[in-house]
Amino acid sequence: MAVDNIEPRQSLEVSLDMDSFFPYQLTQLQSSVSDNIAEIYTGHFELTRHEWRILAVLGTGKALSAKQIGLMINLEKMQTSRALARMINKALIAKVEDRSDKRSSLLKLTPEGLRVHRELAPMVLAREQALLSVLSEDEHEQLKQIMDKLFAQSKAIQTQAK
Template identity: 50%
Template sequence: MSILVLEQFFPYQLTHLQALVTDNIAQIYTGQFDLSPQQWRVLAVLGNNELLTAKEISVRANLEKMPTSRAISGLLTQKLLVKSVHDGDKRCSLLNLTKKGQDLYQQLVPLALKREQELLSVLNEKEQAQIQLIFKKLAKQAKQLKSN
């Protein structure tokens, strides 16, 4: 008979770590900046000034359609995003950060990157490179297993 020790089960460990890291980073954008996790992800995706549709944002931010829509709506209300008509498809809108949104992004990014470095500071450079490689390998394997 097989026994599952949840605390040693890789998917559980990964989910647990993801929640801890997310909560840690969330302290930055939820507190002082009053953004939801979904709004932060939309803001982060649009931070490079690329015009994207809500669907493209959803894919890049790894969010479902409804949370993406709510996040976009909130950011539009706060005047952090601007919506324009897609030249190729009039039914589709393109989204981008406003000047206010870009300013907020520029305030948040250094804080998020600093926190990332604080989290990773327990790993040396070699370990940080290894974890990146491990993440890539696991993502590739998960995609292959999913498609089988």
């Protein structure tokens, strides 16, 4: 049957119920969880989502390049640059010389950034625990395994499509 001969009604027979469509459900869950955590860092510390992620990554104590930070938190170069500039202006992070490459600099938390991180980390971890409290230990472990599998599958499909 030629495409021109398809009745309009036939082309609408395949429907997509967003409430049962996995990518939509995952987006809704991600948005809800992110908003739940954001209440803490936006309300108490006036950080944006990007700033919070940078603070969390630099909270390990390791100085990182802007490029490394962007890759770790999955942000585009411009978004990373803007968030870093705001954090430098807020005195939360500082540039330090990269000893392995004198032409570039690394970023690390300032004493104020460390203070904010020390105060904020227990609060977001407590919220994470509250969110996960509806799961048993086995369910939590299964969830981690399922997420790892789905992430790997998503990456594999993307690689095949290229």
